[in-house]
Amino acid sequence: MSRPRVVIVGAGFAGYQTARTLSRITRGRAEITLLNPTDYFLYLPLLPQVAAGVLEPRRVTVSLAGTLPRVRLVLGEADGIDLEGHSVHYTDPEGDGGRLEYDRLVLAVGSVNKLLPVPGVAEHAHGFRGLPEALYLRDHVTRQVELAAASDDPKSGASRCTFVVVGAGYTGTEVAAHGQLFTDALVRKQPLRQGIRPRWLLLDIAPRVLPELDERLSRTADRVLRGRGVEVRTGTSVEEATPTGVRLSDGEYIDTRTLVWCVGVRPDPLVEGLGRPLERGRLLVDPYLQVPGHPEVFACGDAAAVPDLEKPGQYTPMTAQHAWRHGKVAGRNVAASLGVGERRVYRHRDLGFTVDLGGAKAAANPLGVPLSGPLAGAVTRGYHLAALPGNRVRVAADWLLDAVLPRQAVQLGLVRSWSVPLESASPELARVAGGPPPQSRPAPVTRGTPAATQGADTHAVPDPGRPGAGTGPKKSAVLDPGRPGAPGDDGPGHADGTEAGSGGAATPGADEPASGRSAGSGPGGSTAYTPMASGVGEPASTEPEAADPDQPTHAEPEAPGPRKPGAARPAGPRHDNPPEAAS
Numbered sequence: 001m002s003r004p005r006v007v008i009v010g011a012g013f014a015g016y017q018t019a020r021t022l023s024r025i026t027r028g029r030a031e032i033t034l035l036n037p038t039d040y041f042l043y044l045p046l047l048p049q050v051a052a053g054v055l056e057p058r059r060v061t062v063s064l065a066g067t068l069p070r071v072r073l074v075l076g077e078a079d080g081i082d083l084e085g086h087s088v089h090y091t092d093p094e095g096d097g098g099r100l101e102y103d104r105l106v107l108a109v110g111s112v113n114k115l116l117p118v119p120g121v122a123e124h125a126h127g128f129r130g131l132p133e134a135l136y137l138r139d140h141v142t143r144q145v146e147l148a149a150a151s152d153d154p155k156s157g158a159s160r161c162t163f164v165v166v167g168a169g170y171t172g173t174e175v176a177a178h179g180q181l182f183t184d185a186l187v188r189k190q191p192l193r194q195g196i197r198p199r200w201l202l203l204d205i206a207p208r209v210l211p212e213l214d215e216r217l218s219r220t221a222d223r224v225l226r227g228r229g230v231e232v233r234t235g236t237s238v239e240e241a242t243p244t245g246v247r248l249s250d251g252e253y254i255d256t257r258t259l260v261w262c263v264g265v266r267p268d269p270l271v272e273g274l275g276r277p278l279e280r281g282r283l284l285v286d287p288y289l290q291v292p293g294h295p296e297v298f299a300c301g302d303a304a305a306v307p308d309l310e311k312p313g314q315y316t317p318m319t320a321q322h323a324w325r326h327g328k329v330a331g332r333n334v335a336a337s338l339g340v341g342e343r344r345v346y347r348h349r350d351l352g353f354t355v356d357l358g359g360a361k362a363a364a365n366p367l368g369v370p371l372s373g374p375l376a377g378a379v380t381r382g383y384h385l386a387a388l389p390g391n392r393v394r395v396a397a398d399w400l401l402d403a404v405l406p407r408q409a410v411q412l413g414l415v416r417s418w419s420v421p422l423e424s425a426s427p428e429l430a431r432v433a434g435g436p437p438p439q440s441r442p443a444p445v446t447r448g449t450p451a452a453t454q455g456a457d458t459h460a461v462p463d464p465g466r467p468g469a470g471t472g473p474k475k476s477a478v479l480d481p482g483r484p485g486a487p488g489d490d491g492p493g494h495a496d497g498t499e500a501g502s503g504g505a506a507t508p509g510a511d512e513p514a515s516g517r518s519a520g521s522g523p524g525g526s527t528a529y530t531p532m533a534s535g536v537g538e539p540a541s542t543e544p545e546a547a548d549p550d551q552p553t554h555a556e557p558e559a560p561g562p563r564k565p566g567a568a569r570p571a572g573p574r575h576d577n578p579p580e581a582a583s
Contacts, residue, residue, distance in 0.1 A: 003031045004338050007088055007102040009078045011036035011064055013044075013323035014301030014330070015108030016389070021331025023070045025340055032071045033100055035078060035090055037429050039064055042131060043388055044320065045356075046395070048171070051134040051141075052178035052358070053185075053407040055398045061131065062390040074100065077426060078109070078270060083294055104296050104334050107283065108327065111265035111302035111318060112425055120241030122423045125259040128171060129427030136415040137260070138182075143411055144257055145183060145198070149190040159255040161187075161198045164246055166238055167262035168204035169212065170355060173221055175260055176202040177357040180228050186409050201231045201254065208234055210363075213353055220363040220372040221355055261422055265318065267303045269425065279305035279315060287345035289330045298334060300326030309347050322348065354380040 006022065008015050011034055019034050026032070040061035049055045064073050076098060080089035088100045113127040126133055141163065148157035161183070165176045183198035202209065202225065209225070209232060210218045225232050233248075238259075240247040245255045267281040276291055277284045282305035283291065289306060291297040300306070301323040305315045316322045329346045336343035354364040354376070362376040371379060381399065385392050419430040 003029060004103040005031045005101060006033065006104040006106070006334060006338075007100050008032065008034045008106040008108060009088060010108035010110055010301070010303075011038075011041050012108060012110045012301060013320045014110070014304075014327040015106070016041045016062075016064070016068075017324050017327025018106050018108060018300065018331045018334070019064075019068050019071050020389075021328050022334055023068060025332065025335040026070075026338065028070050029340065030104075030335075030338055033074055033102075034064060034068065034071050035074045035076055035088065035100065036064065037075065037077050037093070037426060039073060039075060041067075041389065042428065043384075045387075046384060047128065047131070047134050048174040048178045048356070050131070051128070051137045051175070052182040053138055053409070054178070054402045055395060057131055057135060059391050059395050059398055062388070067389055074098070081105075081107075081270075081274060083274065083297065086296070102296075104337060105298065106330055106334060107271065107297070107299040107303060108301045108323075108330075109268040109270050109303045110323075111267050112269070113261070113422055113427060114264040114266045115423060116263065118238055118241065120246075121238065121259070121261060122421075124241045124243055125166075125261040125422050126417070126420055127261050127422050127424075127427055128175065129265075130420075131428070132415050132430035133420045133427060135412065136417060136420050139411045139413060139415065140258065140417070141179065141183060142186060142409055145186040145190055145192075145409075146411075148196065149187075149192055151193075154193055154196065155255070157193055157196050158199075159244065160257050161192065161196055162201070162254060162256040163199070163258040163260065164201045164203065164238075164254060164256050165260040165262060166203050167264070168202050168206065168209040168232070168234070169262060169264075170210065172202060172204070172260070172262035173209055173225070174356055174358075175262060176200050176230050177221075177225060177228070177361075180225075180230050181358045182407070185407050189406075189409060197229075199231065200229070201233060203233050203236050203238065203248070205237045205249075206234060210355065213355070213363075214365055214370065216370045217353065217355065217363040217365055220370075220376075221357060224357045224361050224363075265302065267318075271299070271303050282315070282318075288333050288343055289326060289346060290333070295337070298330050300330045306346055309345060310349070316346070316348065321351075354383055356380050 008019050008022075011019070015034065015036070019032060022030070023032055040063055043060045043062065046055055046060045050057055050060055064071070074090070074092075076090035076092040078088050078090045081087075082089070086102050086105075088102065088105065090098050090100065092098060113129060115122055126136065128134065128137070144160040144163075148160040151157045151160070163179060163183070165172045165179070180198065180200045183200070187198060204211070208215070208218045209222050222232055237249045238246050239249050241259055244257065245253055246259060247253050267283075269281075271278065271283040272281065274283065276293070283299045283303055284305045285291055285299050285307075287307050287309060289298045289300050289304065291299055302318040304326065306322070306326060308314045308316045316326075325348055326346060329344060332341060333343040335341050350368075352364065352366040352368060354362060354366070356362050356377070360374045360377045362372070362380040364371045364376040364379050366379055366383075385396060388395060415430050419432070420427070421431070424431075
């Protein structure tokens with residue numbers, strides 16, 4: 001007798017945990033297939049430390065093949081689901097199509113960057129949903145400081161050393177906190193002209209940083225940021241972005257070459273085409289995480305609207321903490337549907353939050369106990385080590401080396417700005433020169449359930465009050481350093497990812513990315529924390545200084561990029577960043 005076939009789409013926090021739980025319970029009695037664009041699970045909470053040069057990139061990636069026994073990995077992105085035919089169509093990394101048949105399906109596709117109708121943002125800003133964006137941001141910040149140090153023009157030097165982060169949620173706060181420490185370390189080796197120093201601005205329309213967290217944690221983070229020199233501007237948004245700066249809602253124009261977009265995420269548009277009822281773009285499921293009318297289909301993470309049994313009438317927020325827990329319940333319920341064990345409803349309780357502010361500083365409230373300073377820093381790092389599915393020794397070693405040795409300030413040049421557009425359905429993948437853009441995915445195809453769309457919310461519009469990123473996996477009843485949900489939500493959350501934060505330029509309460517369709521985002525939701533945003537592409541320079549690697553030296557045609565649902569423009573390479581060969 002053949003084994004039942006289980007297909008899991010997405011290896012973020014929710015998908016990864018579903019595969020791990022199901023594999024452990026069934027022990028080979030089911031054929032488990034995991035469809036994901038990358039071969040790793042990305043631990044989004046630590047992504048900001050990659051961008052700041054604290055951790056090496058591989059430290060935050062966990063091999064899927066190496067940590068998921070009895071699970072078959074298929075590299076690719078789902079671009080069509082036939083609910084009646086019980087099959088998933090996908091496109092592999094080389095553009096070839098494939099088809100997976102299933103007896104049980106788990107959708108854990110996560111979320112994507114949320115764009116607001118702000119002129120110039122799609123062209124000149126970058127998000128922070130995946131490893132490519134973190135690598136780009138580290139190179140970009142390093143390059144700007146080096147170019148500023150070599151420039152004889154004070155205005156150009158000041159512009160290059162000004163970094164704007166939009167969204168003071170979990171992700172934006174950590175980006176700014178780590179970024180300030182990183183640039184301070186850079187200028188100690190690359191002295192700038194007299195009167196110029198790295199300048200970081202953190203903007204949010206909300207009245208305070210970390211608006212979803214307890215006010216004591218917010219005050220702690222605000223105090224650390226301001227003491228470090230970060231300019232925190234609440235009640236302020238971006239009205240326009242240009243190649244050389246941003247115009248704020250108060251009328252001020254900031255000269256900058258770096259715009260980091262951390263204002264939130266929205267559910268992956270794949271679920272829009274399923275023909276099933278939606279709640280603000282998320283697929284409605286019952287407390288057992290099953291899709292009504294299709295008991296063989298389960299959904300979890302950011303793409304699923306899971307009823308919050310602790311708050312009747314509400315749904316669990318898009319956070320990594322919930323995504324990780326969703327995955328555990330989904331794995332058990334899929335196994336129960338195959339006759340192994342008993343199914344259970346999804347319930348949760350708040351364990352607290354942690355925010356890593358760089359160095360020995362952090363803000364945390366494990367089990368409701370507010371902490372700050374070195375003690376909070378120790379709790380935060382201890383949580384990360386416990387939550388990581390792998391690489392614990394390597395991560396601890398990098399932290400130790402960072403404490404006693406100077407950071408290596410070099411550009412690797414592996415990711416160009418055109419490779420990581422803000423407007424992308426696959427932030428976990430860098431665009432490759434000469435290849436199909438990662439966001440060029442056909443509209444989802446679903447057959448046999450047209451009537452199901454009646455009365456459904458067919459707009460994939462995220463709830464601006466809900467954070468996008470979540471918290472990371474939990475190994476014990478300790479806090480979730482993930483970013484929290486919207487005000488009033490009790491799930492700590494954090495990037496996935498990724499992974500949810502605060503309201504951004506014009507969306508109070510919107511947060512960072514949560515779970516991801518791939519390792520780029522946490523399984524199902526965001527990570528216990530929030531991923532950071534990356535810098536913007538640099539405009540063509542008119543100053544007589546060293547050439548910027550991202551600047552074109554000749555005109556090249558712009559690679560076409562299909563338009564994503566709800567997108568304002570194709571996400572093709574920008575004219576200031578020609579498609580040079582990328583490593």
